[in-house]
Amino acid sequence: MCDQCNYENLLSNADLVATTNRIQVLEIVGNNTFPLSAGDIYAILERTSSINRVTVYRILDLLVEHGVVDRISTGGRAFYYGIAPNEHHKPHPHFYCRICGQMDCLSPESVTVDIAPLLKTYPGRIEKVEIRIDGICKNCAKVGKK
Amino acid sequence: MCDQCNYENLLSNADLVATTNRIQVLEIVGNNTFPLSAGDIYAILERTSSINRVTVYRILDLLVEHGVVDRISTGGRAFYYGIAPNEHHKPHPHFYCRICGQMDCLSPESVTVDIAPLLKTYPGRIEKVEIRIDGICKNCAKVGKK
């Protein structure tokens, strides 16, 4: 997703020791142009590393907690993970294909939001705004599944 | 959620036979001011009816498929269900409290969105725009959990 990112730095900036496992997980998340599920990430890692499934979950939790990675909910049952918004990566909406489960990043400009009225009146704490477009992606639409 | 709604009509308008089970499920979804999870709905029904848990899931799937009910994803692991947008119920964003899991409906005016740029350029089919605000609700914020 990003050339400017040094993943070890990202980790230490987030007060996290840059262990091999953490770097590997973060690399996979970061080098993808679209968010991946924990299962996806584990499947990729498993091919070259002997990391445990649970460790992947725990590292993802940790990265989310420290704001390095963003947990994105889909129209499906699993969470997806992408690099958290930062100076190089503006927050942006996502598209979820209900046929193939593929999740795409949309450009930040493709959808504009104004939550000012909410901020003025909402009595709780607002931490995150998630915008997800659901539908059928180009490929699946072509195949003609309804 | 609505006084104008006759649930039996809602069902038959959606080409669904108005069975007791379906009406009961739809009533619970519709009479609530906020979306409920399938588990919540089952728990409520179970007290007065002998409906099966699986039947609740199947009815909810059916209602979603026929556009009567809206499946809303949370920042958590379960789906929530609310009456689908219709003439009486405008689409609106939701607030999800990451502490207690409570999901609230926000007024349609509290957040404004413009997806025109996306509509112009996106090559797939867009079916739904979901806006979810995550954070901590008033009550949980008061208790002081971080």
Add this chain to the structure above:
DNA sequence: ATTGCATGTGCAACTTAATTGCACTTATGG
């Protein structure tokens, strides 16, 4: 170097939410 912790990882078992397969029941048209 040795001890003592805290942090990180692995493994097995468990939990939650949802789904599937199949049998039984009910409603409806002929």
Add this chain to the structure above:
DNA sequence: CCATAAGTGCAATTAAGTTGCACATGCAAT
């Protein structure tokens, strides 16, 4: 009244994530 389809129930299974506990590793203070 019968045939068929639609609706429902029950048991078993799956998917995704979580927990408890043991082992490992790194580092600081002796």
